[in-house]
Amino acid sequence: MSESSNKPPVSVTPGQWSFTRWQTIGQLEALEVHHPLFQATIFLQGAHLTHFSPRDQSNWLWLSELAKFQPGRAIRGGIPICWPWFGDPARNPPEIRKRVHEPTAHGFARTALWRLEDVRESAHEVEISLSLNANEDFAEQWDGHALVLATFSFSVRGCQVALTTTNLSRQPLAFSQALHTYLPTADISRTRVLGLGNSQYIDTLKDWEYCTQEGPVYFEGETDRIYESGEPLTVVTPLGKRKLTSVGSDSTVVWNPGPDKAARLSDFPGNGWQKMLCVETANAAGDYRVLNEGQSHTLGVLIGRI
Template sequence: MNDLPDSLKDSLSTVLGQPALTITANDGSRATVLLHGGHLVSWIPAGAGEQLYLSPRAVAGPGQAVRGGVPVIFPQFEQLGPDTSLPRHGLARTRPWQVDSHHARRDHTQLTLVLIDDADTRALWPHGFRLELTISVGGPRLDLELYAENTGETPWDFAAALHTYLAVSDLTQVRLEGLQGCRYQDRVLGGMTLEDHPEKRFHGEMDRIYHRAPDLLLRDGPRRLSLRSQGFEDAVVWNPGPEKCAALKDMPPDGWQQMLCVEPARIQSPVTLQPGESWAGLHTLALVGAD
């Protein structure tokens, strides 16, 4: 790691056996990201506790995806395409990323990681690309920007998501507001349905893709977490429930009770980039106080 900027050399550690960087704002808010997968594994706002769920059984290594935090999903979601020949959830979350830039400002600190195509990625997906993840922390807020650029000579389509595992105190006590009126694809029961509940409650397995999702609010006891996105048209809400959780080697059997995935995504309408074109999606999480 001799190529790290001097401003980051004291921020280097090892998490899950992988090189990790922790960025800290002037107010003490901080975030930790693995270079493996460009994978955010921790976000602690100023004056608050951990907001992300990382499985105590999570593993990381070549070709292995980390269970928890914020995996970067690109260029396909699950095995839904647009290129179904790719590994599940694409190729970004299991590859080594590099540091592109680091800036410490008065009210926030920002880190950008980059993934660029190489011979290994082109063997899976024959396209030239540049993928950037910019992480910004300060006060009660976390900003995640995903940027994709077509650096090749042919157009390509992609789907993307920031597969955010939120830590919760007790899943059955969580409420998610803002989805009423959205159409969603139910990947447990099948079919398309219109959401008619002003607040979602959770009791076990759920796997839904909500289309044209607006800003959301997670209520967890006194905690209020605002979730806002730009460029991501969909929202995925996922929890494995007790039976599927027990079958996951990298999750404790009761882990489903301490997490809920609410992730910004671009699935229903994949993006097409011509050579030289780019796209960016922004996701902002912020603690907004209590009732």
């Protein structure tokens, strides 16, 4: 499937859906879910979830007011999928680094065009699955062959995102990844993350120095840390509380750009850093994964109520 195709790649037959509709937003195709109990928006580019909200609530995800919806351009906000490498390729383990042929951070999945595989609806839940066949079409960017399936499950209780990677090559496949979840807050200075106390973390702003977290994570300017933990987390903001429960992960990235870096980021409002934080379910740093031929691994996060 060519990334330049104008028609959405579909392997299911539309028409039987009660709550899900195609929508063109900017220059991109998206699926919008208008269920009596909740709403959601997923773009085929990047299998990118930008909106989820139970009925009569605001978006549980932060989406930049300056976000652009253009082919080949990553969307700022929501839950970008970072795959098959996370962050700077040069900071990845050698087994991953040797496969990467470009310096771009966070891999190519977040700007690739995914294929719609399935839409399942009920009175209480909607589940949508999209796939990416990372084959020779991506040879200029990466050396590997894998199938990635992104499954989104929505209900009044919350939303779940699961990313399953299957190695289709004959050689072992090493990769790192993250569900780069952006969350909203009314005030980053009155925001904290619970559940990472006593965890070791890499502080990427201190030349990747190892540190130990004491108590909750607070934000005092730019923050960029890779925690060696996959434990359930509670994010507390003036807007309320959210619980994040991960599967297939032993690393968590906590990020806020602060004022200086925010000014350099694309599609990012000048004061946007005060209204958001990222808590990312990951397989990053030493938590990268290796799959033998035919093996699969699922990384997932459930964002729920407290």
